[in-house]
Amino acid sequence: MRVLLIRPPYTRLKGAGQAPYFPLGLGYITSVLRENGFDANLYHAENPQKGDDSLIPDADIGFDLRSKGYRRYLDAINNDSHYVWEEVRQTLRAYKPDLVGISLLSVEVASALKISKLCKEYDKDCYVLWGGLHPSFMPEECLRNEEVDFVIRGEGEYASLELCNTLKNGGSFSEIKGLSFKKNAATVHNPMRDAIAEIDKVPPPARDAVLYPESFDFKSLGSMIVSRGCPFRCTFCSSRNFWDKKVRLRTPENVIQEIKVLKEKFGTRYIMFWDDSFTINRKVIERYCRSIIDSGLKISWKTATRADLIDSEILDLMKKAGCVKLEIGVESGSERIKKLINKDVSNKQIKMAFDLIQRKGIGVGGFFMAGFPDETIEDLTDTFNLMKELRAGELAFNIFDPMPGSSEYDKCIEMGLVAPAADWNNFPFWPDAYYVKNIKREDFDKYVNTIAHWLYNYNNTLSVRLKRSKQYLLFMLKNDPAFLLSKVMAFITRRRRVHKLKSGSG
The missing domain is CATH 3.40.50.280 (Cobalamin-binding domain)
Structure with missing residues (x-):
C-alpha cells in the first residue's frame, strides 16, 4: 500500500x-x-x-x-x-x-x-x-x-x-x-485517542522521505521540536486544546541523537526549535543545553518563548549551547487586552526580557498581534507604542484570525463576528481580517496599515537586516559560500519583484 x-x-x-x-x-x-x-x-x-x-x-x-x-x-x-x-x-x-x-x-x-x-x-x-x-x-x-x-x-x-x-x-x-x-x-x-505518553518512542521525522528534496535547504531541514503541548491559556490559540492540555518533553539523549543525524546525514548545523514555549521547563532546558555543549556538536539554533520564562543564567547557558536568536510572543501592548486574552505577561516584563536578551548578545525578535474583538483604537495605540519603544531586532505583526479550537473563535461566533457555518473556502484571513466590534472597518484598516508600513521600513533598515542575518551569514561564509552567493542573487531578484509588484506592473 x-x-x-x-x-x-x-x-x-x-x-x-x-x-x-x-x-x-x-x-x-x-x-x-x-x-x-x-x-x-x-x-x-x-x-x-x-x-x-x-x-x-x-x-x-x-x-x-x-x-x-x-x-x-x-x-x-x-x-x-x-x-x-x-x-x-x-x-x-x-x-x-x-x-x-x-x-x-x-x-x-x-x-x-x-x-x-x-x-x-x-x-x-x-x-x-x-x-x-x-x-x-x-x-x-x-x-x-x-x-x-x-x-x-x-x-x-x-x-x-x-x-x-x-x-x-x-x-x-x-x-x-x-x-x-x-x-x-x-x-x-470515534472516541479521542490518549496523547502519546512517551514521545521518545516516536521515531524521528523521515526527512529522507521528501519528494523533490531540492526544494529544501539546510535551514528548512533543521526544524525540530523538543516538546508537545502548551499549559498556557491564550484565548487566540488552539494549541493547548489540540495537545489535550498536556506538555510532554523529549529526553536530552533523544534530542541530541536527532541533532547528530541532522548534522551527519543532512549537513545541517542550524536548528529551528518550533516549540510553543521552549523554556517552559527550566530544569529540562538546562539539561538540553548542557547535553549540546558536552556533545561538542557546535550548532547554531533559534527558538521562541515567553518573556516571563527567561533569566540571566538560562540565557548564558542557551548562548553557550549555540542559541543565536530568541523570539518573544508579545501579542498586544495593551495591558487591558492582555488580560482579556489571558496573556499573563506585563509590558514591564517584556521590556526587561528584550533588554536582557540583547545584553547577552543573542538576537531577539517579537511577535505582535492586533484586531481582537474587544480592541479599541487606544489599545492599538498601546501596541504601536510598545513596538516603537522596543526597537530590538526583527518584529512581526499579524492581524487576529479566529481559529477553530480557540476560545476567541467561540467568542467571535457569540458576538456575531463569525458565522456559525463559515465558508472556509473563502474566509477573510489576515491582512484582510476584521473581527473587531469597537472600531469601524475603515479606521481599523487605516491604523493597522500605518503600523505595518512603519514596521516594514523598520525591519528593512540596514542595522536590523544585519542583526537578523549576522549569524546566518557567518555560518554560510564558513560552510557554503557558493550557496550564500546564490541566496544573495535570489534576494536581489526578489527585491526587483517587490518593486515591480508595488508599482502595479506585476
Missing part, C-alpha cells in the same frame, strides 16, 4: 509569505508508517521547486502585497491549469498513491480541497485523509466534502498507522480512536 502525505500550498500560491520549511507533523507520521512496512513518502507542495523564485519571504513584503497575495491565492484555486496544480497531478501520476493524507490549517482549506479533488480525478478509489489543526476541531464540516473520506483528530501517528492497517488487511474503522469517517448517510466520530 502506497501512502503520500501532503502539505498543501498556501503562501506559494500567494507569491508572498514565509520561507520554505520542513513539515514536522507529516515527517513523524511518515516515519511511523515506514517503520511498520508501508511505502510512505512526503510531498511538501508549499515549497517552491528549484528555479521557482516567485515566493517572497516575510521580511521583504508589507501588508499591501499580502492583501494582493490572498487574491492571487483565490485566483489560483479556481485556475485548473495553474502550474502548482500541474505539479500535483504529475506527482500523483508518478507516485501512484493508494491513500493521500493532507495536513492543513484553516487558511489552507481551499487548497486542501483542491488537492483532494485532484486525487479523486487521478483515481476515484484513492482514499483521502485530512488531519491537522483545522480538521481536528471541524471534522463534521470537513467530511461534508465528498472528496474527503477520513479525518484524524489530534495526534496522527498511530491513528494513521491503524487506518492504513485496516485499509490493507480489513477490519472495523470503529476501533480506531481519533478517527472520524462516513458510514452510510451519517458521520461517525
